[in-house]
Amino acid sequence: MTSAPYASRERSTKERILGAAEALFATHGFAGASLRQVTAAARVNLAAVNYHFGSKDKLIEEVFRRRLDELNSRRLAALGKVAGKDDTRLEDVLDAYIRPALDLSRVDGGGAAFVRVLARAYAEHNETLRRFLSENYGHVLRQFAGEFGRLLPGLAKEEIYWRLDIVTGALTYAMADFGIIQRKSDVAERDHRETAAEHLIRFAAAGLRNPSVSNSPASH
Amino acid sequence: MTSAPYASRERSTKERILGAAEALFATHGFAGASLRQVTAAARVNLAAVNYHFGSKDKLIEEVFRRRLDELNSRRLAALGKVAGKDDTRLEDVLDAYIRPALDLSRVDGGGAAFVRVLARAYAEHNETLRRFLSENYGHVLRQFAGEFGRLLPGLAKEEIYWRLDIVTGALTYAMADFGIIQRKSDVAERDHRETAAEHLIRFAAAGLRNPSVSNSPASH
DNA sequence: GTTTGAATCAAACGATCGTTTGAGAGTACG
DNA sequence: CGTACTCTCAAACGATCGTTTGATTCAAAC
Numbered sequence: 001m002t003s004a005p006y007a008s009r010e011r012s013t014k015e016r017i018l019g020a021a022e023a024l025f026a027t028h029g030f031a032g033a034s035l036r037q038v039t040a041a042a043r044v045n046l047a048a049v050n051y052h053f054g055s056k057d058k059l060i061e062e063v064f065r066r067r068l069d070e071l072n073s074r075r076l077a078a079l080g081k082v083a084g085k086d087d088t089r090l091e092d093v094l095d096a097y098i099r100p101a102l103d104l105s106r107v108d109g110g111g112a113a114f115v116r117v118l119a120r121a122y123a124e125h126n127e128t129l130r131r132f133l134s135e136n137y138g139h140v141l142r143q144f145a146g147e148f149g150r151l152l153p154g155l156a157k158e159e160i161y162w163r164l165d166i167v168t169g170a171l172t173y174a175m176a177d178f179g180i181i182q183r184k185s186d187v188a189e190r191d192h193r194e195t196a197a198e199h200l201i202r203f204a205a206a207g208l209r210n211p212s213v214s215n216s217p218a219s220h
Numbered sequence: 221m222t223s224a225p226y227a228s229r230e231r232s233t234k235e236r237i238l239g240a241a242e243a244l245f246a247t248h249g250f251a252g253a254s255l256r257q258v259t260a261a262a263r264v265n266l267a268a269v270n271y272h273f274g275s276k277d278k279l280i281e282e283v284f285r286r287r288l289d290e291l292n293s294r295r296l297a298a299l300g301k302v303a304g305k306d307d308t309r310l311e312d313v314l315d316a317y318i319r320p321a322l323d324l325s326r327v328d329g330g331g332a333a334f335v336r337v338l339a340r341a342y343a344e345h346n347e348t349l350r351r352f353l354s355e356n357y358g359h360v361l362r363q364f365a366g367e368f369g370r371l372l373p374g375l376a377k378e379e380i381y382w383r384l385d386i387v388t389g390a391l392t393y394a395m396a397d398f399g400i401i402q403r404k405s406d407v408a409e410r411d412h413r414e415t416a417a418e419h420l421i422r423f424a425a426a427g428l429r430n431p432s433v434s435n436s437p438a439s440h
Numbered sequence: 441g442t443t444t445g446a447a448t449c450a451a452a453c454g455a456t457c458g459t460t461t462g463a464g465a466g467t468a469c470g
Numbered sequence: 471c472g473t474a475c476t477c478t479c480a481a482a483c484g485a486t487c488g489t490t491t492g493a494t495t496c497a498a499a500c
Contacts, residue, residue: 013447029344031252035488045449050489052447122393123343124249162419169393173342199382206430207423233477255458265479270459272477 014052016042022063026116030060030124061132064121067104067114068133072140074100083147090208093147094167094201101175119176122169141168152208167204234272236262242283246336250280250344281352284341287324287334288353292360294320303367310428313367314421318391339396342389361388372428387424 011019020042024033035056039046053059078096082088104111121133141164149160231239240262244253255276259266273279298316302308324331341353361384369380 029249029251031249034486036486045447046488047450047490048448056488120343123340123396159419163423169389173389173393176343199379202430203383203427206426210422210426254456256456265477266458267460267480268478276458 013042013044013048016044017049017052017059018063018066021059022067022117023113025060025063025120026113029120030126030129035059057128060129063114063117064129064132065136067111068136071100071104072136074103075140076143079143079147084150088147088151090148090151090205091201093144093151094204094208097144097167098171098201098204101171105175115172115175119172122172148208155208163208167200167208171200171204233262233264233268236264237269237272237279238283238286241279242287242337243333245280245283245340246333249340250346250349255279277348280349283334283337284349284352285356287331288356291320291324292356294323295360296363299363299367304370308367308371310368310371310425311421313364313371314387314424314428317364317387318421318424321391335392336396339392342392368428375428383428387420387428391420391424 017038021033021038024037024041027033028037035049036046038059039049042048049056049059053062075097078100079093082092082096101115105115106112121129124130145157145160145164148164149155149157152160155163237258241253241258244257244261247253248257255269256266258279259269262268269276269279273282295317298320299313302312302316321335325335326332341349344350365377365380365384368384369375369377372380375383
């Protein structure tokens with residue numbers, strides 16, 4: 001059971017399926033990408049998906065688990081390096097939150113596609129998927145919220161979550177490169193994301209530092 | 221040709237289809253919602269979609285056109301009331317951008333669902349849909365970018381577009397209520413959106429006012 | 441050599457998809 | 471009346487969907 005009889009010279013069947021599924025889910029969505037597309041791109045038999053994963057839904061969960069576990073641990077590790085100190089800057093915490101996602105998008109072999117899959121997940125109302133993401137993502141968000149609350153004592157806990165939610169949405173949006181604005185064709189995709197991350201950190205820091213107000217901000 | 225022989229006492233077949241499609245596209249996505257679901261919810265015959273709209277893709281475009289035309293004109297009208305004056309506040313321009321979307325989400329009869337459809341569109345890589353949205357949305361964004369550039373003379377034009385892109389992503393995300401954070405069950409959906417919009421305006425104003433910098437904002 | 445079990449394969453399952461068809465119902469106009 | 475035209479309807483089209491089946495292949499265990 002240690003080595004597969006077939007295709008031992010290449011990546012395993014399971015990994016080839018996961019990679020192909022990741023890329024196709026990013027492009028066509030979960031409902032839009034068929035298992036026949038996935039298995040054809042992975043150059044495996046159609047039945048291999050149900051054999052190795054059980055169902056399409058389980059395959060989707062595995063696509064997330066493979067990347068999300070590492071993304072979460074990297075975020076928490078980065079947070080641990082800057083959190084709780086006297087000279088902790090807000091930008092450092094934001095960087096710990098954003099940078100791992102950016103790094104993930106630069107990994108060869110599908111990481112770039114995964115951030116798009118992540119953006120898909122936010123748009124999906126699939127309750128099973130949402131629960132899965134909340135279980136694997138919620139505790140990370142709570143950790144960051146705690147540190148942000150320490151750095152921004154003037155903001156209520158609920159206010160912190162509100163703003164973090166906006167930051168997460170903007171991050172997901174920017175990372176996935178789903179903007180209306182067309183980037184210049186001579187700018188590579190990863191440079192585009194790097195620039196977006198730098199803008200986002202400055203943007204988010206300013207938004208989080210904004211003092212809480214009681215009156216309506218604008219009424220024309 | 222002026223009046224339909226059937227169902228004249230109710231909303232027309234076309235409008236019932238559009239309403240049902242809007243709600244189902246918001247919940248299940250464009251690929252995930254079938255025409256049989258749509259026509260069943262609209263209580264019309266299955267063939268009515270292809271008869272009145274030609275195809276499923278054309279139906280999707282019509283779902284957008286129906287709301288987007290009014291959203292765009294309302295945004296431009298609101299912008300026209302505050303733009304170009306000496307005492308124009310940044311929050312006023314942001315309000316002109318965000319408030320029409322919020323108002324749309326409060327309209328009875330499907331407007332709330334449309335903001336979710338809009339978020340779906342951002343996540344879709346469908347090239348036809350992206351081109352359609354860019355044609356109906358690009359000129360509005362350019363108008364707002366021009367006014368933001370006037371109010372923020374220290375920012376380069378490209379920087380304005382970068383930040384507006386983030387604002388649009390965060391707005392779409394917040395309006396569609398796709399956050400991980402669960403809102404309290406006793407908070408109604410429209411109140412949730414109203415609060416989100418107020419936070420977003422303050423958040424975006426602070427982010428846009430943030431002076432442009434040349435050095436990297438954070439590196440741990 | 442025989443057995444065992446995991447992995448792959450072609451083929452087909454029933455279900456559902458978007459779309460089309462042709463008949464028929466209803467209204468307006470002559 | 472008859473003709474014309476719009477709209478609705480049940481039914482079916484071929485294609486594709488996720489999933490299952492049963493045979494086959496290969497490596498390891500005995």
